[in-house]
Amino acid sequence: MPEKLRENNNTPEYWDTLYAKEIATQFGRPDEQRWDYILGHIGRHDKVLDFGCGWAEALLYMIPKRPYAKFVGIDYSSVAIDKAKELLPNVEFYCKDSLDELVTMDIDVITIQHTLEHIEDRKSIMEQAWLMLKPKGKLIVVLPLYDDWHEHPEIWTLEDIREFVKEWESKFSSFVVYRPTTRWTKPDTLSEEAIIVMQKIGGKDAPNK
Numbered sequence: 001m002p003e004k005l006r007e008n009n010n011t012p013e014y015w016d017t018l019y020a021k022e023i024a025t026q027f028g029r030p031d032e033q034r035w036d037y038i039l040g041h042i043g044r045h046d047k048v049l050d051f052g053c054g055w056a057e058a059l060l061y062m063i064p065k066r067p068y069a070k071f072v073g074i075d076y077s078s079v080a081i082d083k084a085k086e087l088l089p090n091v092e093f094y095c096k097d098s099l100d101e102l103v104t105m106d107i108d109v110i111t112i113q114h115t116l117e118h119i120e121d122r123k124s125i126m127e128q129a130w131l132m133l134k135p136k137g138k139l140i141v142v143l144p145l146y147d148d149w150h151e152h153p154e155i156w157t158l159e160d161i162r163e164f165v166k167e168w169e170s171k172f173s174s175f176v177v178y179r180p181t182t183r184w185t186k187p188d189t190l191s192e193e194a195i196i197v198m199q200k201i202g203g204k205d206a207p208n209k
């Protein structure tokens, strides 16, 4: 289990305030290398869902590179979702804090980038993601490693990533890519992240976890 560092301040109001500032100052959290890697898992005609999409920075980069794919973005910050809709008026966006009302969607690839570590009830999001995926669909979870940035309520180590993968091994077969990344919170600092590529095992039944 990741070590808890501090109280979790993850609320829609927290992110609304932060995004209002970031949008006003054009501060972004870009990582083209990560997005290019993720694009390698997205087929030409796939349906892709980005959970915790913020103001759709990743989708803005990926959509022109997969013009025939269909993209959906979800975030519970209304400030972020309003901006995302303004930037990408033809994309489906939902302002929601979970996937439970959307589980009947058939999705090929779900991405959860730098978001799962903020959420207390990870198990529900993971189960909902499993339900939404087509058989053999992929869930790509990106987690910061050894990152004690004040936004993070907990710190993830390699061991935590291994435990996480093991916890879900009956529902997803997984592999992990570890990579250095320029940390947007401290632009001169190299940070690390884990990209966990999880392929759904099984059909459309509810997970029995």
Ligand SMILES: C[S@@+](CC[C@H](N)C(=O)[O-])C[C@H]1O[C@@H](n2cnc3c(N)ncnc32)[C@H](O)[C@@H]1O
Residues within 6 Å of the ligand: 010, 012, 015, 029, 051, 052, 053, 054, 055, 074, 075, 076, 077, 080, 096, 097, 098, 112, 113, 114, 115, 118, 119
């Ligand atoms: C650190 S930001 C990451 C944003 C983007 N995915 C990226 O990689 O830069 C975490 C995002 O998760 C969203 N978020 C956190 N908890 C959420 C929840 N329960 N439901 C929906 N969105 C959530 C926040 O609003 C925020 O946009």
